[in-house]
Amino acid sequence: MSDSMEPAEVKRTEALSAEIFTNIANKWALLIINTLGEGTMRFTELCAAVEGVSHKMLAQTLRILERDGVVNRLVHPTVPPRVDYSLTDAGLMLRTTVNAMCVWTRQHVHHIDQARQRFDERQV
Amino acid sequence: MSDSMEPAEVKRTEALSAEIFTNIANKWALLIINTLGEGTMRFTELCAAVEGVSHKMLAQTLRILERDGVVNRLVHPTVPPRVDYSLTDAGLMLRTTVNAMCVWTRQHVHHIDQARQRFDERQV
């Protein structure tokens, strides 16, 4: 971030950051980014690969991610249509941190399971 | 993850992971974890520090995070009550990845802003 920004510009940037964060810090977006990190996929493939997503949410989330320059959308003008989705460079960088979150989850499943049991006992 | 797990155990672990991921991959949880990474805070401090959160959502999210062993809750038996929140060790590790996401957002604001303009022009 440049230090030579006007206050108005700074404010806009912050608002933008908050909005972007809201777009990304969301279950489906994160799962899609993580799945797409494994390579280019088509719509239907993605729909099957992302556990539990509906085609509506997938389409909706993909458009948001495409708009934010995280996902590339390549349409082949064939019939029936064929659309390839992949991560942009920015998306790939983001994917490494998302992946770290997934790794953290897997590493701490056991710890969390125990923490929950302790917590639930305390409540009765 | 041990490789000597029974299928049922593996399945349970996966379900648990999905649940944990859903708990954490959520705007408020991530913002709280990130904010709390800067140090111990009290409820009201946190409520002010996390932009836009209501006290209900804060309380709700904090309980989930506490149950999952991500957040420590320390009650001082004084009057009026005083409660300190901080991250556990697991929470601190998670925080580094969450923080990476925030850094990514700030680094790519400009890029995303441009991507959006291009996208919006194309649609008309």
Added chain:
DNA sequence: TGAGAGAGGAACCTCGAGGTGACCAAGCAG
């Protein structure tokens, strides 16, 4: 006497996230 302070809990209400299913376009196989 009564107001205020800190950390919530409970009740109530609204609005939008998200699921489901129908529909479409365009060409090819049968």
Added chain:
DNA sequence: CTGCTTGGTCACCTCGAGGTTCCTCTCTCA
């Protein structure tokens, strides 16, 4: 001529996320 294909969009409906407001508990200070 029909139906299947893929990648969506649209309309409809439901349910729960989340906001708002009021309550509480105990002590202190005015």
